[in-house]
Amino acid sequence: MGEWVYRFGGGKAEGGAADVERLGGKGAHLAEMASLGLPVPPGLTIVCDACTHYFNSGRSLPEGLKQEVLDGITAMEELTGRVYGDTARPLLLSVRSGARASMPGMMDTVLNLGLNDETVRTLAVDSEDPRFAWDSYRRFIQMYGCVVMGLDHEVFEEILEDEKAKAGHEYDTDLCAAEWQEVVQLYKHVIEEELGEIFPQDPHLQLWKAIGAVFASWMNPRAATFRMLHRIPEEWGTAVSVQAMVFGNLGSSSATGVAFTRNPSTGENALYGEFLVNAQGEDVVAGIRTPQSITEEGRLASGSEKPSMEKLMPQVFAEFRAICTRLEAHYRDMQDVEFTIERGKLWMLQTRSGKRTTKAGMKIAVDMVEEGLITKEQAVCRIEPPSLDQLLHPTIDPRVERHVLGSGLPASPGAATGEIVFTAEEAVHAEEEGRKVILVRIETSPEDIHGMNAAEAILTTRGGMTSHAAVVARGMGIPCVVGAGSMRVDLRNETLIGVGGVTLHRGEVITIDGSSGQVLRGAVPMIQPALSGDFAKLMAWADETRRMAVRTNADTPQDARAARDFGAEGIGLCRTEHMFFEGERIHAMREMILAEDEKGRRAALAKLLPYQRSDFTELFSIMHGLPVTIRLLDPPLHEFLPKTEAEIEDVARAMNMPPAFLARRIDALHEFNPMLGLRGCRLAISYPEIAEMQARAIFEAAVAAAKRTGEAVELEILVPLVSLRAELDYVKGVIDRVAAEVGAENGSPIAYLAGTMIELPRAALRAHVIAETAEFFSFGTNDLTQTTFGISRDDAAAFIPTYQRKGIIEHDPFISLDFDGVGELIQIAAERGRRSRSDLKLGICGEHGGDPDSIRFCENVGLDYVSCSPFRVPIARLAAAQAAIERQGKRSVSS
Ligand code: ADP
Ligand code: MG
Ligand code: MG
Numbered sequence: 001m002g003e004w005v006y007r008f009g010g011g012k013a014e015g016g017a018a019d020v021e022r023l024g025g026k027g028a029h030l031a032e033m034a035s036l037g038l039p040v041p042p043g044l045t046i047v048c049d050a051c052t053h054y055f056n057s058g059r060s061l062p063e064g065l066k067q068e069v070l071d072g073i074t075a076m077e078e079l080t081g082r083v084y085g086d087t088a089r090p091l092l093l094s095v096r097s098g099a100r101a102s103m104p105g106m107m108d109t110v111l112n113l114g115l116n117d118e119t120v121r122t123l124a125v126d127s128e129d130p131r132f133a134w135d136s137y138r139r140f141i142q143m144y145g146c147v148v149m150g151l152d153h154e155v156f157e158e159i160l161e162d163e164k165a166k167a168g169h170e171y172d173t174d175l176c177a178a179e180w181q182e183v184v185q186l187y188k189h190v191i192e193e194e195l196g197e198i199f200p201q202d203p204h205l206q207l208w209k210a211i212g213a214v215f216a217s218w219m220n221p222r223a224a225t226f227r228m229l230h231r232i233p234e235e236w237g238t239a240v241s242v243q244a245m246v247f248g249n250l251g252s253s254s255a256t257g258v259a260f261t262r263n264p265s266t267g268e269n270a271l272y273g274e275f276l277v278n279a280q281g282e283d284v285v286a287g288i289r290t291p292q293s294i295t296e297e298g299r300l301a302s303g304s305e306k307p308s309m310e311k312l313m314p315q316v317f318a319e320f321r322a323i324c325t326r327l328e329a330h331y332r333d334m335q336d337v338e339f340t341i342e343r344g345k346l347w348m349l350q351t352r353s354g355k356r357t358t359k360a361g362m363k364i365a366v367d368m369v370e371e372g373l374i375t376k377e378q379a380v381c382r383i384e385p386p387s388l389d390q391l392l393h394p395t396i397d398p399r400v401e402r403h404v405l406g407s408g409l410p411a412s413p414g415a416a417t418g419e420i421v422f423t424a425e426e427a428v429h430a431e432e433e434g435r436k437v438i439l440v441r442i443e444t445s446p447e448d449i450h451g452m453n454a455a456e457a458i459l460t461t462r463g464g465m466t467s468h469a470a471v472v473a474r475g476m477g478i479p480c481v482v483g484a485g486s487m488r489v490d491l492r493n494e495t496l497i498g499v500g501g502v503t504l505h506r507g508e509v510i511t512i513d514g515s516s517g518q519v520l521r522g523a524v525p526m527i528q529p530a531l532s533g534d535f536a537k538l539m540a541w542a543d544e545t546r547r548m549a550v551r552t553n554a555d556t557p558q559d560a561r562a563a564r565d566f567g568a569e570g571i572g573l574c575r576t577e578h579m580f581f582e583g584e585r586i587h588a589m590r591e592m593i594l595a596e597d598e599k600g601r602r603a604a605l606a607k608l609l610p611y612q613r614s615d616f617t618e619l620f621s622i623m624h625g626l627p628v629t630i631r632l633l634d635p636p637l638h639e640f641l642p643k644t645e646a647e648i649e650d651v652a653r654a655m656n657m658p659p660a661f662l663a664r665r666i667d668a669l670h671e672f673n674p675m676l677g678l679r680g681c682r683l684a685i686s687y688p689e690i691a692e693m694q695a696r697a698i699f700e701a702a703v704a705a706a707k708r709t710g711e712a713v714e715l716e717i718l719v720p721l722v723s724l725r726a727e728l729d730y731v732k733g734v735i736d737r738v739a740a741e742v743g744a745e746n747g748s749p750i751a752y753l754a755g756t757m758i759e760l761p762r763a764a765l766r767a768h769v770i771a772e773t774a775e776f777f778s779f780g781t782n783d784l785t786q787t788t789f790g791i792s793r794d795d796a797a798a799f800i801p802t803y804q805r806k807g808i809i810e811h812d813p814f815i816s817l818d819f820d821g822v823g824e825l826i827q828i829a830a831e832r833g834r835r836s837r838s839d840l841k842l843g844i845c846g847e848h849g850g851d852p853d854s855i856r857f858c859e860n861v862g863l864d865y866v867s868c869s870p871f872r873v874p875i876a877r878l879a880a881a882q883a884a885i886e887r888q889g890k891r892s893v894s895s
Contacts, residue, residue, distance in 0.1 A: 004050050005068040008034040009042020009244075010079045017331075022047045024239030026098025029351050036330065038323055038348050042079045043243030044072035046211065048100065051237030054215040061212060069211075069242065076244050085203040089126075090119040092136075092245040095210040097217055099238040102352055104471055105446045106226045107238055108147040108217040110210045111281050112140035112245060116201040120184075124177070132250050134180035135172075139280060141187045141199060144206065148213040151194060159186045171289055173278055207242070214240050222446040229453065246347040248340040249280040255341045257309070258284055258466050259294055261324045262334045264356040264474060265410065265465070267363030267534075269371075271295055271324055273337075274464050275309050280340075284466065290483070291464050294320075302409070316346050327351055332373045333382075334364050357413055357474050358383065358390040359534075366534040369541075376541040377885050383538065385852045385879040390414060391535060392871060394526035396513050403521040405498030405510065408461070408484030410517035411470035416457035416479045417511040417523045420496055420504060422489065424451020431455075438510055440496055442489050444469040452476065457512035459519060461487050479514030487519065531565070531874070539567060539874060542881035548858065549865035550876045551627070553845060555579070557615075560622045563870035567877055570627035570714070571619070572778065572867020573845035576694060577635050579615050580608070586640065590651050593637045594665050598689060605693040612694065616701030617708070625711030629778060629845070629867075631718040631757070632694050632731070633683055636674035641666055675792060680721020680757075684731045691731055695738035699750050703742070715752035716841075718778055723762040728754075728773045753841070759783035764829035771833040771840050779826055779863075781846030781854075785813050788822050814847065817854040823861075830861050843867055852879035859883035 001007070001014035006023055008014065013031035020028040027045030034040045046065065053062045073091075077083050082091035092114040097107035115123070115137045124133035142156040160172070163183055169175055175183070188199045200206055217223065218238045227234060248256030259273025274291035276284050284291045292306040293299040294317070299308040310317045320339065323346075327335045336354035340347050356364065365379035374382075396402070396415045418436040421427050424447070430437045431454035439455035441448065443462045452458055452472055457479040460469045464483055473480030488497040494506040498519070504510065511520040531539075551572030552563035560571065580589040585608065592604035620628060642648045645659075648666070652659040671677035684691035698717065706712040719731045732754045743749040755776030758764055760783070767777070786793050793814050803809045817823060826844075833840045843865040848854035850868030855876060858866050860883070868876050 002064075002068040002071070004046055004062060004065040005044050005072050006031060006047070007042075007044045007072050007075055009040065009076065010034075011037050015045075020100055022049070022239070024048055024098035024100055024241075025102055025352050026096060026350055027239045027241045030241060030243070030349075032330075033327075033348050033351060036326070038326075039346055040348050041244040041246050042076045043241055044069065044076070045098075046240040046242070048237045048239045051215045051218055051239070052235065054212065055219070055237070059212065059216065061208065066208070069207075072242070080244050082244075084114055084207075087118045087122055090114055090122055090203075092119075092123075093207065094241075094243050094245055095207070095214055096241040096243065097214045097238045098241060099218070099232070100236050101230065101232050102355075103223060103226050103230075103232070105285075105468060106223040107220070108214055109281075110140070110143045110147050110214070112136045112143075113206050113210055114203040115140045116203065118201075119203075127247075127250060129251060130177035131175075131180060132247065134177050134184055135175075135249055136247070136280070138180050138183045138187060141184060141191070144210065145187065145191055145199070147217065148209045149191065149195060149197070151191065155190055155194065156187060159183060159190060172283075173289070211240055211242070214238070222449065225449060226446075229449070243349075246340050246342045246345075246349075247280065248276075248342065249278055250343050251278055253313070253341070253344045254278055255309070255313070256280055256284060256339070257291070257294060257341075258336070258338050259320075259324065260334060260336050260354045260356075260466075261328045262354075262356075262360070262364055264334070264336075264354050264360055265413065267356065267360030267367070269364075269367055270297060271321055272298060272465075274466055277312070284464070285468060290485075291466075313341065313344070316341055316344060319346050323348065329373065332368065332378075355471060355474055358387040359413060361387070362391070362534040362538055366537050377545060379538060380542050380545055380878065380881050381885060383878060385875040385882070388874045388878060389871075391529055391531070392874070395515060395529055396511070396520075397525040397527045400525050402518065402524070405496075405502055405504070405519045405521050406484050406487035407516070407518045408459070408481040408487075409465050409470070410513075410515055411465055411467075411482045412458075412473040412478060412480035413515040414457075414479040415511060415513045415515070415524070415526055417509060418456040419507050419509055421451075421455070422491060422494055422506060424448040424454075427451035427454040438512055440489060441469070442491075443467060444472070452478070457481075457514065459484060459487075459510075459512055461485060461489055473514075479512050481512050481514060481517050481519060484517075484519060535874075539877060542878045543567070545884055546877065546881040547884045548855075548863060548880045550873055550880055551629075551843070551865050551867040552870050552873055553849070553867050554619070554870060557618050557622055559870050560619055563873055564622065566870055566873035568870065568873045570629075570865075571623060572629055572843050572849070572865060573718070574619065574628060574630045576612070576631060576633055577639075579612055580633075580640060585611050587651070587654055589640050590642060591655055592690075593640055593669070594651070594655065594657075594662060598687075601687060602689050605689055609693050609697055612697035613701050613704070616698055617704045620701055620705030620713040621709050623713055624709050625713060627714035627716060629716040629718050629755075629776075629843075630694075630698055631720055632681075632691055634680050634720040636671060636677055636679040637683070638666075638669055638671065638674055641669065675786070681719050681727045681731050682721065684719070684734065685727060688731075688734050691734045692738055695735045696742060699739055699742040699752075702750065702752075703746050712751070715750075716776060717752055717754050718757055719754065720757045720780070721759060721783070722756040722770065722774075723760045723766075725766065725769045725773055728756050728770060732773055755841070757783075757845075758826075758829045760787050761825055764825040765832075767829040768832035768836045771835075771837040774833075774840070775837070776841035776843070777829060777833055778867075779829070779842070779844040779846065781817060781822060781826075781844060781848045782814065784825065784846070785818060785822050788818070788825060789813060816851055817848045817857055819857055823857055826857075827861050830863070841865075850876050852882075855879040856883040856886065859887055 006014040008031040013034040017032040023045045082089045084091045094111045096109045120137045124130035145151045255277045257275025263272045273294040294309045296308045296310045334354045338350040365382040368374045369379045418438040421437045427439045440459045460482045496504045511524045549569045551570040552568035553573040554560040555578040588607040595601040652662045753775040755774045757780040759780035842863045845867040849866040850872030
């Protein structure tokens with residue numbers, strides 16, 4: 001291998017799958033396939049570094065690169081018996097982009113390099129097929145014209161459409177040699193007209209220009225947007241592969257196609273793909289003709305009349321299927337492959353891990369464990385935790401009647417409802433306004449990704465399961481229906497016309513069922529999916545692997561029940577204040593707050609006690625013996641106070657007080673900075689009768705629930721906003737006293753732990769002292785982030801986005817834990833706390849408890865559990881398992 005160039009072909013290769021960083025995905029796997037002895041046209045890959053060099057040196061190719069490329073081409077000439085630039089036996093080349101991360105269709109590729117007015121004639125004679133030669137030449141001129149010379153596709157499309165109309169042809173394949181030759185003349189003409197330049201005839205000039213242009217395509221706007229959405233660094237650059245051409249457009253025994261080794265939508269273990277006879281390159285995905293199915297099974301499922309590859313070319317099909325099986329076994333993953341058949345000979349042009357829906361990913365992972373291809377741990381690591389969200393997506397209630405407007409292919413599952421929009425810009429605009437939309441297009445192109453990202457779902461009237469819309473939607477996890485040929489988009493009148501001529505206008509509501517392919521009128525009732533089958537299996541493997549427990553933050557019985565269905569192993573945070581807002585309770589709460597003395601407060605608290613007790617009894621019964629952490633009242637009291645005059649009058653009447661007197665009491669409770677004011681344990685210390693009532697409600701409920709369910713819940717009482725050990729000592733004194741009383745009343749002692757929230761920097765630093773009293777710590781990372789940064793979360797929106805835009809911070813610290821600062825405080829608190837109490841229980845209960853990166857951090861710090869909102873519980877279970885596997889891996893490497 002050279003400094004800039006790695007070669008492949010003839011059954012061997014320099015580099016391979018391990019060199020993705022240097023060779024890009026496409027180059028690395030072309031090399032790998034060549035080494036495996038698979039039929040790959042010979043070629044070479046220019047490393048990604050050359051791209052960086054290209055941009056840093058004012059867009060010129062690095063010194064030494066040209067010679068290495070020419071040497072590589074010489075090797076290709078030896079293998080093919082053809083010569084690049086030769087008029088007698090011309091070698092034709094493709095120049096292909098391929099970055100480290102898969103960026104499908106975002107950058108450019110040029111095919112058929114080396115063609116010019118002379119070589120095209122040799123090709124015609126050699127192949128005994130002039131039509132093929134002129135078809136290839138016109139493709140080359142168009143691609144080169146767009147990618148290298150910067151012309152618009154439309155310029156060429158228009159000429160072609162005119163020609164077809166003139167000759168009365170429907171498809172490109174209908175054009176004969178003479179007609180293509182005519183198109184070539186017109187193409188060359190339009191280039192001269194538009195640019196005042198002649199289409200370059202020198203194959204070497206073509207080559208250097210094309211390599212430069214493919215490097216340059218790394219910076220085109222759609223690639224830049226894609227990088228931003230997928231957080232791909234600009235520094236990576238793209239590799240460029242230069243490869244000998246093979247031809248799928250050499251008549252009826254030639255074809256080109258794309259396939260997945262398993263079904264990317266359902267995960268079913270069945271080869272799945274599409275191909276086109278007598279076609280080249282992107283014809284299949286571009287939706288020029290409707291592609292044919294590769295397998296007979298696929299043909300039957302799509303109801304197509306056109307023969308499958310299995311029927312049409314049985315021998316090539318058998319070879320292809322065997323290669324797919326071999327690639328899967330080699331990569332131990334589902335592959336997405338591109339291939340071309342030249343006069344009955346199969347050539348592999350690309351392989352990569354296939355994008356799939358979460359549902360398919362789940363099934364493939366589980367199946368591959370059962371097939372012995374991967375381990376359970378590998379299966380657990382195959383699923384991106386946040387993508388589980390897709391499975392929690394609603395589907396259409398099967399019992400409701402469907403008003404079907406039309407149907408297409410079920411390209412990406414899940415159902416969604418929204419207003420019809422016809423452009424990507426409009427989708428983006430609507431999202432900003434908070435409207436839900438369905439992006440409806442004839443077909444999508446990489447320019448549309450912004451809009452696709454903003455839409456609830458995507459509908460196209462053209463294209464197959466491997467079309468741009470289908471691939472991108474599956475990647476984004478949004479429902480998608482493609483190729484709805486029975487429907488028509490009328491862009492001029494901004495209407496969507498369904499079966500039977502039903503016409504819908506922009507802004508009208510439709511529902512897309514990405515699982516059945518149906519398009520329905522209006523909004524349709526949805527249901528939640530069952531979390532069984534592969535999901536349950538994979539989650540069970542995750543549960544076997546993880547070390548940390550996963551609890552939920554739940555304040556209500558509904559939350560608690562949902563969380564248990566999702567596999568929560570307890571409640572990590574129950575915020576009691578939510579229990580004071582409903583109906584009657586708020587009145588009693590207001591009476592308590594506004595009471596003039598302890599006696600008044602106790603009278604109001606006595607009214608609240610039964611409410612709290614019955615809430616807790618229900619919660620404990622649902623959690624059936626699992627741990628439940630209850631936080632004592634935390635927020636500043638003003639949050640409960642009446643705000644409007646009418647509300648004040650209501651309360652005044654109920655409390656038998658003049659409204660003006662009440663208004664003065666409310667004024668007196670005013671705080672300048674309530675989040676740093678009378679809240680948390682400061683409330684319990686100022687008004688111990690509040691903590692007393694809460695403790696009594698908790699303990700009495702625990703006794704009642706144990707009687708009801710036969711299991712005693714593991715009680716943990718959490719004292720919020722402690723910064724001094726003396727604060728905790730004081731409040732714990734109150735709790736202990738009430739526990740003793742309730743224990744005595746019931747004739748048996750009550751078991752519970754008392755602990756504190758670590759949410760103030762002082763508490764983190766003094767953790768060893770606080771842990772002398774506290775039996776557990778729960779990291780309240782929302783407040784800890786606020787108090788560490790001195791940023792009020794409620795006001796952060798005013799400047800955090802600006803900070804992100806200006807590169808001052810990367811992530812919003814309220815969403816993704818600040819490992820360096822807040823994280824260090826957590827680490828300090830965990831270490832110091834355990835130093836004075838070795839069995840100190842540690843958990844996290846902020847928003848971060850459901851964030852996979854933060855969960856990894858918690859695993860590494862050695863927390864005992866994470867707690868998150870009910871819908872994030874499955875995500876947290878999986879993320880915790882992956883974190884444990886990763887940590888073990890690191891340990892075994894270092895030991
Ligand atoms: P993308 O990254 O957009 O998929 P590719 O470099 O894979 O671009 O090229 C697109 C298509 O062009 C391929 O799928 C293949 O059909 C065709 N192609 C690329 N190189 C060759 C080649 N050497 N011979 C024949 N067809 C090729
Ligand atoms: Mg490709
Ligand atoms: Mg807090």
